[in-house]
Amino acid sequence: MTPSSPSTQAHEDRLLDAIEAEITRFARAEEQQQVGRARDAELEAEQAEWDAKVAEQATEEYLPDLHHDALKVAESSSSGPSPRGTKRAASDLGHQHNQENEGTRRLGNGDKSKKNK
Numbered sequence: 669m670t671p672s673s674p675s676t677q678a679h680e681d682r683l684l685d686a687i688e689a690e691i692t693r694f695a696r697a698e699e700q701q702q703v704g705r706a707r708d709a710e711l712e713a714e715q716a717e718w719d720a721k722v723a724e725q726a727t728e729e730y731l732p733d734l735h736h737d738a739l740k741v742a743e744s745s746s747s748g749p750s751p752r753g754t755k756r757a758a759s760d761l762g763h764q765h766n767q768e769n770e771g772t773r774r775l776g777n778g779d780k781s782k783k784n785k
Contacts, residue, residue: 672680
């Protein structure tokens with residue numbers, strides 16, 4: 669092999685440096701993507717945990733009310749009304765329960781209309 673001229677050698681060195689720099693940039697980008705994917709996985713796990721807590725809290729809050737309402741419907745239907753009457757009683761009971769909950773929410777949060785005046 670013949671020795672390269674100094675300008676050819678300098679050109680080859682610049683090409684090798686550029687290739688090394690590109691490999692380094694690629695490796696850093698890949699590393700950042702892995703960190704990003706790991707963070708995304710953490711966020712998804714946190715969201716799933718939060719969703720589970722919210723579902724558990726909702727179950728604890730509303731399950732007793734639903735059980736109580738079901739008992740009322742069962743008691744009213746055991747007295748012998750027609751199936752149509754049972755549906756009406758359940759509908760009325762659900763409406764009454766919604767009104768009771770609304771009143772409880774107002775009491776629990778205070779009367780906001782008076783605070784704003």
